[in-house]
Amino acid sequence: MPLFRMAAELRRLLSTAAALPPTAKLWNLPYRLRRAAVPAARAAVSEYLHSTRCLPSSHADSIAARSPRSLYAFLAGLPVVPSTVRTSSLPSLLRRHLAFHPLNELPFFLESIGLPPSTRSDLMFLADHPSLLPAVAALTHFGFPWSRLGLLFPSILIQVPPDLITSRLASLVTCFRPLPRAAIIAACLAFPSLLENDLSKVDRLVKDLGKVFGVLWPDLGPTNDIDAFLGVCRRIRIFYHAGAEFGSIGELVGSNNQRVFLELEEERIRKRLMFFKGLGLAKERLGRFLLTNPKVFNIEFCDVVISVPEYLIRVGLAVDEVNAAVEKNPYVVGKNLLQNLPGVLRAMELDHQFLQKISDGGESVRYLFPDFVLEDASYDIEVERAFLDGMVKVKADKRAQHIDIKLEFLKSIGYGENEIAPKIIAVLHSNKETLQERFDFLLEKGLEYKMLCQIVSVFPKVLNQGKKMLNDKLNYMTKELGYPVEYLELFPAFLCFDLENRVKPRYTMLRWLRENGLLRRTLAPATVLANSEKRFISNLYNVHPAAPKLWLECFYSTKHMEHYLRNIYHLHAN
16 A cells, blocks of 8 residues: 555544544433443434435534534433333333424534534534535535535635536546546645635636646545545645645655655654755745655655764855854854754844755755764764863752753753753743744744744843733833833843833833923833832932832832832932
8 A cells, every 4th residue: 555545544543543432421311321322322423314304314424423522421410210211111201301392503514524523613403404414415416525625614615606616526527537536635624715716816726736746636536535634635735825826836846856745754754844944035936936846755864964164164144144143142062963953043144045055955955964964973972071061060959840842942942962952951941832932922022033033042030020911011112102122132131021020110210200391301111120129219219309108109000109218218228
């Protein structure tokens, strides 16, 4: 069996296992009835949908047979069944219950088409939306698997009239001829826009898919293997999501890269696209670059170790530029993984220079191959020794947690194995995913990558704060105080001060002094916030002798009032 068929079969088995009903006990049923309860409920629900709700028998059977969790929920919601009830009486008991308690059909239907039963919708009865069941009938008549219809809900099943679905499928049959229906079904499941729009609006997508299928069809086989075609479509979709234009993939598929669409794991494709996107390659060039250099998919970037700056100099980057970048950003020095190269280069602002070395593809891609990296794997022994000594100290602290995970995060954003990394690890208090989420959030708010890395090297506890707190501080700095985010390069400590108990009260006091003509010059945030409370009160006293009293009574919270009153006492005593 070909590898891609084995992978498709494995995915099918895993999805089937995930769909198995829960093992929760049905405490409302006598123990001897529980084994027979599920098949009896399946038959009763199917009969109810067909006889009472007038669904076609094939639809009713499909819904009842593919919704085990909903069946369990239905059984668990029954009144307590007396222990005297016989197994043979269970079907009639279920029918009688359904006669007086209308079934919420939506969870059963949603689960049967592959969606969570809890998916939100205003429907309770399937007949409430007149086009839903006719749309299902049109799709299943064409050959769509019932369990995959969830991929088309609600965009197609509810929003597209059934007659349009039928006519558009007929048009696609003509366009994809002589390909089997499995190709059309897979294309529609992966790209619902083929059924949402007229053919004229998706012409480029149809032609692109047709070219890819035409090249790969001999390897996919003549059978109607929807999973095999769907796997190809999902891989194509990854390239589209990464920025490739419709119509640009089909012309690139050839004998040297067929494996990318037939066998390669989708996650590997996604990671390679993200890697080169991180290097600065334009999104419209990503697909072409990778498909014309398919060997990059074979490299295990996570297993290749590089040493900065030695590796960059060997690649051919200007020595003076590399040395200048290292001097400004010493935290990048040391060993790292090749998969973290985009972060290293962005932290050094050398990503464009490196991209120029490999952008032509072909032989220039060899700089990423293990053979080139390991050809001269030189590194600074002193840097490594300092790193190892620092890690020993960090791990000796009994309070330290997730040390290796934090190191992975630092290396992923460009930090090397040097004496700086252990010092930062000792301050960070979150796991890798949370730290990365906060780091990405600050990038989204407008901080430059290099500047953010520098801030982390000086004030790593910035990343110990939640996104809401960081957002509030940035909004106050930019909207209330009028400083751009670039100001953090001059005063990164702004993000470390307590917003409610330090930043806002002090600036509220200064605003009041300015509005009343007592303060004529604007004080920099470093002057306002970095000074101790004693020094701040002293500065207020210099503005006006009554200002400290007003500050403590009107502007500052009482949380630290006693502490500040002691400061006043010592100020006047001196």
